[in-house]
Amino acid sequence: MSAPRETAEVPPTVERFHPEAYRDAGWVRGLAERIQEHARLLGRPVKLMHICGTHEHEIGRYGLRDLLPESVEVLAGPGCPVCVCDSGWIDLAIRLATDEGAIVASFGDMLAVPGSIPLRGETRGGARGDVRMSLLDARAHGGEVRAVTSVFEAARLAREHPNRQVVFFSVGFETTVIATAALLRRGVPPNFSLIEANYFTPPATHMLPTLPGFDVDGFLLPGHASAVTGLEVYRHLPEQGLACAVAGFEPVDVLAAVLELLDQLGRARPRLANLYRRVVPDEGNVRALAELDDVFELTTMRWRGIADIPASGYRLRAAYRHLSALERFPATATAARQDASEHPAGCRCADVTLGLVRPDACPLFGRRCTPDSPYGPCMVSHEGTCRAWHLYGTARGRLEVEAAGGGAQHGSL
Amino acid sequence: MARYDAIRLAHGSGGRLTAELIRELFAATFASEPLAALTDAAVLDNLGGRLAFATDTHSVKPWRFPGGDIGRLAVAGTVNDLAVMGAVPTYLSAAFLLEEGFRMEDLEAVVRSMKATADEAGVEVVAGDTKVVERGKGDGIFVTTTGVGFLPDGRDIGPQRLTAGDVLLVNGTLGDHGLAVMAAREGLELGMALTSDVAPLGGLVEALLAAAPDVHFLRDLTRGGLAAVANEMVEARPFGLRVWDAQVPLDRDVAELSEMLGIDPLLAANEGKLVVAVPPAQADAALQAMRAHPLGRRAAVIGDLVARPAGMALVETAYGSRRVLEMPVEEQLPRIC
């Protein structure tokens, strides 16, 4: 007994906006077939990289790697803000909750990520070793930590608790920080402050091609980050011969971008193609960029376990500096700002995040570090490459072995 | 009892206030003979045969949520644990751990809800206990229920009967309880009609077994959703499990909200849903029987057990691709990435 399949019908031209077109099974199948054809014509293995945690999540959710030929590999690069967020910021958030009695408001993504403060006396999943505190641990130890879905919700918390300090753990890339900037320009209550942990993506793409062993042929560029910055910040990539396509996040969007990259490679014509025109204007969101520039300036930021990258993060400008948690809580900030070990001992999250090695090259992968008892950020985060691999990649290996015994296998050449 | 707006420590200390609470609230509302007799234990002498026996404890916050409350949850939870064994739930006990200061009118509402749910399920509450802890030492109210049910001869339902080729069904939309509680807890001002699906399923199970007597396996979905049960079913077994994404029934608002929060409804909690494994020959009868019942209107075939890959639960997408249906680890949190 098998599930009914939808017949392949290309939807007619639409007047209204139809989000569901981008999940259409017929279109997905058609694009997968075109990709197979292009890959065959190209006649060599191709390595593509995306730099967006949500791309990794959606690829996993829809099993899109199953639909690609063996010769086309899509790697996850440094696009998971949870994985690159320096542990110092997490430690600061934890200390503000446990030592300063502040209400710490954070996106749910960050709550389970370990920083660098050791959690004594605890083993996780039966494994001894280097357990570090997360914000959830801070909550278990009496700190008040609240999950929020927007910076506006954090500001509302501050209004509702005028006698408490409310600190917003501002994480995420350029896509998210613009809301923080917009809110600050319009005014926040005096008991509100923020941890400046926002990162700027493009500098990582300057660094990546300089790394030894970098052999990526093209990039799927992040659709929503590009909607903010515009395309030109990635101009250096096609100039270095790398194929580029700005991609949306539905299955059709991702596959169309992969097809575009194969086409560019086939013609040896690398360029910046915009495959997400319905959301991404070539020039980006000019208004958002102006508000952002008013509130924040670019500064050197430490990418966890990777490097200090110039102009890769956001710091509040002088006029707004009083809203920084570093200014509001100077003693705690100093305590948190230690030369922390970046990742727990033995963790290769940094290399995995850069796409330099596959998760199974890390000695801890699948042994001491599993989704049940995660060791480093790449296994904790739902977009973390290691977590995605453990759930999907390892499984895929098993699926392939099973297929040799006669089960169904999809999507191979 | 009208004299007390809120629970005091004395209500749990075994003296006059305890006796009043038991007599005027619990015994009066549950209205069973053993409780009316106020003996230390209920004597049950009409069961015979094999018994199924289960217990469940609840601490849900908030104690009342759209579609239900902790009382309904507590009764339905134990009733469903018994029903999925193929037993006929018959008697329950109910134990309350109350925090000093818990409002009397809220307790009355919980107890009334338990009585109503018990009536729906055809069970009687015949024993109970109450304790009170100091203000600040409890979380309002905890409820524990324990139940017994009679297991008719000839019923053999359990994991030992699972085998590759079995067809999997559910009795309706998934993730309702988890998303309803999350929306209530997050204070999301959405105006959506998200309600918990909490319900006692004994009647549905009997209707199902009457039409499809060779059901191999039943399990109620609770915390951890379909994902938790799916993984439990295949762990270290010589078969695997496949769910067809496109076949899983979802309430439209649950689908929208889970999309917005980045939550997977297959991992979200249910309190009125079960998964059924039947041999293919009985799949249609099972489906029709559930759809004919008020608690099974949106029943659907959602997957099957496969020979390979063994020991794993997979989701097959509308595109034919696959992903692993992970065993939930921690509570799902809304994400923005």
Add this chain to the structure above:
Amino acid sequence: MCLGIPYEVLDVLDRDTCRIRIGTGAQACFTGLVDPVAPGDWLLVHAGFALRRIDPADARANLELIRRALEASELPMPEAADEEPAEKDP
């Protein structure tokens, strides 16, 4: 990162706020970073705010691009210049 989902505007509360339709319900959405919106507009929403108002012409262009990629009868794909007016060439 960036969980962003398209939603339809139900009504406009002020320059910076509208309500978007979510299933049978609605939620507030910050619109200060996009041009003024109107009921019926589609917004790409991330973390409680609108990142972009989806222009129907852009939406059509996006769909058409994909349709043509699917329907192309021969390989390689046709020259891109005529498909995307704002195309960037090295």
